[in-house]
Amino acid sequence: MIEVHAFATPNSVKVLIALEELRLPYELKPVNVRRGEQKAEAFLALNSNGKVPVLVDDGFVLTESAAILVHLAEKTGKLLPQHGVGRARVFEQLFFHASGLSPAFGNAGFFKRASPEPQPIAEARFTTEGDRLLGLLDRKLASQSFVTGEEFTIADIAHFGWMWRIAFPGLSLDGRPNLSRWFDTVAARPAVELAIARVEAIVPAA
Amino acid sequence: MIEVHAFATPNSVKVLIALEELRLPYELKPVNVRRGEQKAEAFLALNSNGKVPVLVDDGFVLTESAAILVHLAEKTGKLLPQHGVGRARVFEQLFFHASGLSPAFGNAGFFKRASPEPQPIAEARFTTEGDRLLGLLDRKLASQSFVTGEEFTIADIAHFGWMWRIAFPGLSLDGRPNLSRWFDTVAARPAVELAIARVEAIVPAA
Numbered sequence: 001m002i003e004v005h006a007f008a009t010p011n012s013v014k015v016l017i018a019l020e021e022l023r024l025p026y027e028l029k030p031v032n033v034r035r036g037e038q039k040a041e042a043f044l045a046l047n048s049n050g051k052v053p054v055l056v057d058d059g060f061v062l063t064e065s066a067a068i069l070v071h072l073a074e075k076t077g078k079l080l081p082q083h084g085v086g087r088a089r090v091f092e093q094l095f096f097h098a099s100g101l102s103p104a105f106g107n108a109g110f111f112k113r114a115s116p117e118p119q120p121i122a123e124a125r126f127t128t129e130g131d132r133l134l135g136l137l138d139r140k141l142a143s144q145s146f147v148t149g150e151e152f153t154i155a156d157i158a159h160f161g162w163m164w165r166i167a168f169p170g171l172s173l174d175g176r177p178n179l180s181r182w183f184d185t186v187a188a189r190p191a192v193e194l195a196i197a198r199v200e201a202i203v204p205a206a
Numbered sequence: 207m208i209e210v211h212a213f214a215t216p217n218s219v220k221v222l223i224a225l226e227e228l229r230l231p232y233e234l235k236p237v238n239v240r241r242g243e244q245k246a247e248a249f250l251a252l253n254s255n256g257k258v259p260v261l262v263d264d265g266f267v268l269t270e271s272a273a274i275l276v277h278l279a280e281k282t283g284k285l286l287p288q289h290g291v292g293r294a295r296v297f298e299q300l301f302f303h304a305s306g307l308s309p310a311f312g313n314a315g316f317f318k319r320a321s322p323e324p325q326p327i328a329e330a331r332f333t334t335e336g337d338r339l340l341g342l343l344d345r346k347l348a349s350q351s352f353v354t355g356e357e358f359t360i361a362d363i364a365h366f367g368w369m370w371r372i373a374f375p376g377l378s379l380d381g382r383p384n385l386s387r388w389f390d391t392v393a394a395r396p397a398v399e400l401a402i403a404r405v406e407a408i409v410p411a412a
Contacts, residue, residue, distance in 0.1 A: 070294075
């Protein structure tokens with residue numbers, strides 16, 4: 001039995017998308033990060049880092065959304081090539097996402113929306129970096145269907161999480177035609193629609 | 207033939223450590239990031255993201271230091287368990303490093319040393335986060351020898367890169383006895399000593 005502790009966040013939705021793509025049944029356990037539930041004692045016992053998502057797979061507790069994607073892909077033999085260049089490209093994009101795009105987007109959003117006082121250099125630093133990385137992805141997608149080539153993989157799922165929440169850092173896909181086409185293609189996948197519907201259903205009406 | 211385009215940086219040294227641990231011969235191609243050589247046209251042709259390290263393995267160009275670690279580990283069947291919980295733990299730590307520790311350390315260092323004007327909230331945000339993550343690692347290492355258990359893996363190599371440069375973000379291992387013990391153990395490995403000597407040898411005398 002698989003449990004996912006998650007909310008309607010960029011990192012959470014990735015795991016649900018992978019589970020829906022792989023047709024693995026799971027139970028969704030809501031963790032309302034707007035109320036700080038990810039810092040509550042019960043949750044910290046699951047992930048001392050205080051972050052969603054967390055996967056519990058037959059009692060095995062795993063954190064870090066991209067590590068969960070790798071685990072699910074290797075468990076099923078899908079969404080990640082078994083060897084060769086294609087496999088290395090998936091890891092390259094997963095780490096480009098984790099170390100580059102994700103912190104740029106997250107920090108741009110923080111300094112734009114949540115900083116107790118304006119920090120203009122910090123806001124510009126992360127916004128500029130996020131936009132630069134969108135440009136790199138757009139150029140890559142000019143000559144290929146998905147972020148690592150012609151196959152849809154967990155690397156597309158990773159990038160989709162933040163593209164779905166691109167309004168948070170105040171960025172946009174405008175002027176990025178290849179990335180926009182990719183986004184529309186991924187968003188239209190039935191598994192992606194199902195995953196989004198499931199995470200949005202756990203957000204309480206304000 | 208393996209080429210590594212690198213400098214004496216936290217991410218570069220990881221790749222050299224892995225190559226030395228695996229006893230794979232390689233040619234080190236210096237990219238002096240203090241002079242901005244990673245933004246020069248010749249280098250951007252190799253990595254459009256303008257970052258070291260880059261591995262060229264028989265003509266196959268791979269970026270992202272952690273993706274390079276995975277590639278080298280899978281190529282040789284070493285430093286990464288083939289399956290099971292141990293394997294998932296390595297990916298969990300690699301992504302914890304890439305998405306958490308590495309951006310916190312890098313940004314703390316930027317706002318402490320390189321920001322054109324002080325950004326006190328930003329500096330405190332990343333310094334506090336870096337220190338919090340050091341605490342998590344220290345607690346983990348209270349009950350195990352290495353960051354994923356009793357075996358030395360590429361996850362230890364990933365964390366070592368930034369611990370070796372912990373002065374940059376103004377952080378310290380003081381008061382972190384388990385992490386200090388781990389650091390000393392890893393630093394004393396002959397492969398680690400060799401890798402550090404090789405990257406330090408390419409830094410021109412100021």
